[in-house]
Amino acid sequence: MNEEGGDEGVVRRDRFSGGPARGFMSSLAADERIFAADVAVDRAHVVMLEEQEIVESDVAAEILAALDDVESEGHAALPEGEDVHEAIETAVVEQVGPDGGKMHTARSRNDEVATCIRYRLREDLLDAIEATLALREALVDAAEAEVETVMPGYTHLQPAQPTTVAHYLLSYEAAFARDTARLLDAYDRTNQSPLGAAAFAGTPFDIDRERTAELLGFDGVLRNSMDASSARDFLLESVSALATHATTLSGLAEDLVIFSNKGFVELSDDYASTSSIMPQKVNPDTLELVRATAGDAASGLSGLLTTLKGLPRAYNRDLQRATPHAWDAVDSVSEATAVVAGAVSSASWPEETLESAAGDGFSTATGVADALAMAGLPFRTAHEVVAAAAERAEGTPDLATLDASAEEVLDASLFEYVSRADVQQTLDPTHSVESRDSTGGPAPAAVTAQLDEATVELNDHRTELNTRTDALESATEKLAAEVAVITRD
Numbered sequence: 001m002n003e004e005g006g007d008e009g010v011v012r013r014d015r016f017s018g019g020p021a022r023g024f025m026s027s028l029a030a031d032e033r034i035f036a037a038d039v040a041v042d043r044a045h046v047v048m049l050e051e052q053e054i055v056e057s058d059v060a061a062e063i064l065a066a067l068d069d070v071e072s073e074g075h076a077a078l079p080e081g082e083d084v085h086e087a088i089e090t091a092v093v094e095q096v097g098p099d100g101g102k103m104h105t106a107r108s109r110n111d112e113v114a115t116c117i118r119y120r121l122r123e124d125l126l127d128a129i130e131a132t133l134a135l136r137e138a139l140v141d142a143a144e145a146e147v148e149t150v151m152p153g154y155t156h157l158q159p160a161q162p163t164t165v166a167h168y169l170l171s172y173e174a175a176f177a178r179d180t181a182r183l184l185d186a187y188d189r190t191n192q193s194p195l196g197a198a199a200f201a202g203t204p205f206d207i208d209r210e211r212t213a214e215l216l217g218f219d220g221v222l223r224n225s226m227d228a229s230s231a232r233d234f235l236l237e238s239v240s241a242l243a244t245h246a247t248t249l250s251g252l253a254e255d256l257v258i259f260s261n262k263g264f265v266e267l268s269d270d271y272a273s274t275s276s277i278m279p280q281k282v283n284p285d286t287l288e289l290v291r292a293t294a295g296d297a298a299s300g301l302s303g304l305l306t307t308l309k310g311l312p313r314a315y316n317r318d319l320q321r322a323t324p325h326a327w328d329a330v331d332s333v334s335e336a337t338a339v340v341a342g343a344v345s346s347a348s349w350p351e352e353t354l355e356s357a358a359g360d361g362f363s364t365a366t367g368v369a370d371a372l373a374m375a376g377l378p379f380r381t382a383h384e385v386v387a388a389a390a391e392r393a394e395g396t397p398d399l400a401t402l403d404a405s406a407e408e409v410l411d412a413s414l415f416e417y418v419s420r421a422d423v424q425q426t427l428d429p430t431h432s433v434e435s436r437d438s439t440g441g442p443a444p445a446a447v448t449a450q451l452d453e454a455t456v457e458l459n460d461h462r463t464e465l466n467t468r469t470d471a472l473e474s475a476t477e478k479l480a481a482e483v484a485v486i487t488r489d
Contacts, residue, residue, distance in 0.1 A: 030324065031075075031083050031084030031085075032075045032084070033120060033327060034084060034113075034116040034117060034119070034120045035074075035075040035084055035088075036071070036120075037115075037116040037117075037119040037120040038084050038085055038088055038112070038116045039067055039070060039071045039088065040119060040216060040476075040479065041112060041115050041116055041119060041195065041216065042063075042067055042088065042092075042103055043064060043067055043215075043479060043483055044195070044212045044215040044216045044479055045103065045106075045107060045195065045212055046060050046063050046064055046067075046103050046486075047060070047064075047211075047212075047215060047479070047482045047483060047486060048207065048208055048211045048212045048215070049102070049103075049105055049106065049207075050486055051208070051211065052205075052206055052207060052208055054105055054106065054205055054206070054207070055102045055103075055105060057486060059096075059099045059102055060486050061486050061487045062096045062099065062100070063092055063096060063099075063100055063102065063103045064483050064486055064487050065487055066091070066092040066095040066096050066100060067088075067092060069091075069095065070088055070091050070092065077091075078090075078091055079091055079094070083109070083113070085109050085112050085113060085116075086109070089101070089103060089104055105205065106196070106198065106203040106205035106207050107195065107196065107198055107203070108197075108198045108199040108200075108229070110197070110198070110199050110200060110229040110230075110314070110315040111194045111195055111196060111197040111198055111199075111225075111228060111229045112195070114194040114197075114228065114229055114230075114231070115193060115194050115195040115216070117235075117323055117326075118190050118191065118192070118193070118194070118218075118234065119216060121190055121234070121235070121238060121326060121330070122187055122190050122191050122472070123472070124327075124330040124331075124334070125183055125186060125187045125190060125238060125330065126187065126465065126468060126469055126472075127330075127334055128183055128242065128245075128330055128333065128334045128337070129180055129183045129184060129187070129461075129465050130465060131334045131337035131338050131341070132176055132179055132180045132183065132245065132337060133180065133458065133461060133462055133465065134337075134338065134341050135176055135337050135338075135340055135341040135344070136173050136176050136177060136180070136454070136458050137341075137458065138341045138342075138344045138345040139169045139170065139172060139173040139176070139344055140170075140173060140451060140454055140455060140458065141345065142165075142166075142169050142344055142345065142347070143165070143166035143167075143169040143170050143173070143447070143451060144166070144451060146164065146165035146166045146169070146349055147164065147166045147444050147447050147448065147451075148164065148166075148444055149164055149165040149166065149349055149351050149354060149355075150162055150163075150164055150354060150355045150358045150429050150430050150433055151163060151164060151165050151168065151264065151349070151354040151355075151357070151358055152264075152354070152357045152358045152359075152360055152361075152363060153168070153363070153442075157258075158361060159360045159361030159362075159363045160361075160363060161363050161364070161366055161367075161432065161436075162358040162359065162363055162364065162429035162430075162432045162433050162442075163433060163442040164433055164442045164444075164447060165349045165354065166442075166447045166451070167441070167442035167447055167450075169344070170447065170450050170451065170454060172248065172251075172252050173454050174450075174454070175248045176245070176248060177454070177457055177458070177461070179241070179244060179245035179248055180461050181461070182240075182241040182244060182245070183238075183241050183242070183245070184461070184464055184465075184468075185237070185241070186234070186237045186238040186240075186241045187468060188219065189233075189234050189237060190234040190237075190238060191217075191218050191219045191468075192213075192218055192219060192220055192221065192222050192234075193209065193212060193213035193216060193218035193220070193221045193222065193228075194221075194222050194228035194229060194231075195209065195212045195213070195216070195221075196209035196212060196221070196225075196228075197222070197225035197226070197228035197229045198225065198229070199229065199314070199315065200225055200226045200228075200229045200230060200313070200314035200315060201225060201226070202225040209221045214475070214478070215475060215478060215479045215482065216475060216479070217471055217472040217474070217475030217476065226313055226314045229314055229315055230311075230313055230314040230315050230316075230319075232304075232308055232319060232322050232323075235304060235322060235323065235325070235326045236301075236304060236305065236308065238326055238329075238330070239297070239300055239301045239304055239325060239326050239329045239330075240301055242297055242329045242330055242333045243294070243297040243298050243300070243301045243329065243333075245333060245337070246293050246294040246296075246297040246298070246329075246332075246333045246336065247294050247297075247298070249290055249293065249294065249333070249336055249337060249340055250290060250291045250293070250294035252340060252344075253287040253288070253290040253291045253340060254287075254291055256284065256287050256343065256347070257284045257287050257288065257291075260284050262357070263350065263353050264349070264350070264353060264354055264357070265347050265348070265349055265350075266347060266348045266349075266350065267282075267284055267287075267343060267346070267347055268342075268343070268346035268347065269282070270342065270346060271284065271286045271287065271339065271342060271343040271346065272284050272285060272286070273285045286339050286343065287339075287340070287343060289336070289339075290336045290339055290340055293332050293333060293335075293336040296328065296329070296332055297329045297332065297333055300325040300326075300328055300329045301325070301329070303325050304322055304325040304326070307319075307321055307322045307325075308322060355429065355430070358429035358430075359396060359427075359428075359429045360395075361395075362390050362393070362395060362396045362397065363429065363432075364396070364426060364427050364428070364429060364432045365386050365387075365390060366386075367426040367427070367431075367432045367435065368382075368386050368389075368402065368423060368426050368427070369382040369383050369385070369386045370382075370426075370435075371418050371422060371423065371426050372385060372386075372414075372417055372418060375417040375418050376417070377410075377417060381409065381410070384409050385402075385405050385406050385409045385410065385414070386402070386405070388405035388408055388409055389401050389402045389404075389405035392404065392405060396427060399414075399420060399423060399424065402414050402423065403415065
């Protein structure tokens with residue numbers, strides 16, 4: 001089809017074929033992403049039509065052969081059209097003749113495009129899930145090497161309590177595990193077939209929607225035809241999961257930027273750059289771009305929500321503008337995930353520097369208060385004693401300062417409650433970490449348990465990913481076999 005109306009396509013004919021809005025309405029260039037999906041959907045639909053005796057076997061064979069040619073020639077060779085669906089159908093009709101138009105029997109572009117989007121997005125979601133698994137593996141590997149590496153822990157960017165590098169890294173692994181689970185859930189709701197819903201009101205033809213779902217690897221069919229053609233909540237769920245994941249990525253990237261500034265982590269040159277004018281500088285540029293990716297994903301989610309807000313049932317052309325938000329999000333977030341995985345796996349953690357900073361800002365204060373509370377003093381009273389000592393001292397108070405504060409608050413010596421040796425030990429960051437052995441804590445034994453749990457969950461999620469990937473590969477092989485049967489006959 002061209003803008004002058006000659007060689008018009010098979011869908012619109014010469015109606016609405018020209019005019020200044022034609023280019024504005026066209027999505028053909030953007031549809032390159034779903035070209036392969038559309039060919040697969042066309043094949044499955046034609047196979048089903050032949051099996052249901054809606055389209056003659058010889059016609060189905062010609063259409064399927066033409067689709068082979070369309071696939072071989074690629075998206076760039078398609079005739080002009082309003083979208084990829086029209087362009088493929090036009091190409092088939094040009095080769096087969098009018099009977100080529102039978103490929104569109106019992107369907108609409110509405111259910112067709114919805115199916116193509118789901119078909120392609122599920123593959124992208126699997127790639128995104130694979131990226132999260134690789135990142136989690138990198139975090140687990142790094143944590144296993146740093147179980148006893150003490151480091152400062154922060155709240156409000158202020159020294160808070162000592163922890164370990166392993167405990168810190170596993171805090172992000174746990175968050176990324178939830179991100180993986182959300183993406184798996186989004187995949188499962190994406191992997192439902194709308195094909196056969198037609199424009200929105202179904203079809204009088206005796207079609208088999210379950211068959212096309214099977215051939216395309218979908219887990220089932222969407223039960224209501226109006227919902228099937230118009231629903232885009234699977235895009236919302238997917239982009240929301242990606243935006244959430246990007247936000248987690250941004251937090252880790254920000255930490256690594258700050259730690260790099262403090263000398264707490266050394267990033268590989270592969271994930272940094274130098275200044276164009278200041279040769280001594282090493283800038284964590286890639287991680288700064290990861291932070292920005294979260295903003296892009298969040299804006300995509302906002303744009304998608306705004307596009308879908310208030311749309312009447314059933315299909316509206318606004319939906320053409322909805323899908324690019326999902327493509328942008330899944331591409332950028334998956335790439336950012338891979339970058340962070342590389343940065344984590346290649347980073348080094350300077351043990352002496354971290355241990356030296358672990359006690360900054362009297363970060364063991366809570367340990368002293370805990371020791372007093374364990375001796376029977378109400379925690380709030382113990383808190384008051386230690387707070388008074390912190391006010392008296394610059395940095396970590398010595399035993400004399402702590403005892404003077406106890407005399408002030410308790411009218412008794414600190415050492416009536418705890419021994420000097422115990423207090424001295426409590427002030428040590430390494431002991432502080434070792435003492436915090438509650439479930440989920442930073443003590444080596446507690447961290448080892450977390451590593452074991454993380455590994456089990458990681459393996460479970462990989463199994464879930466492999467199951468879904470294998471199911472799609474099996475469906476692809478089944479569809480190819482059914483096509484071969486028809487074209488051979």
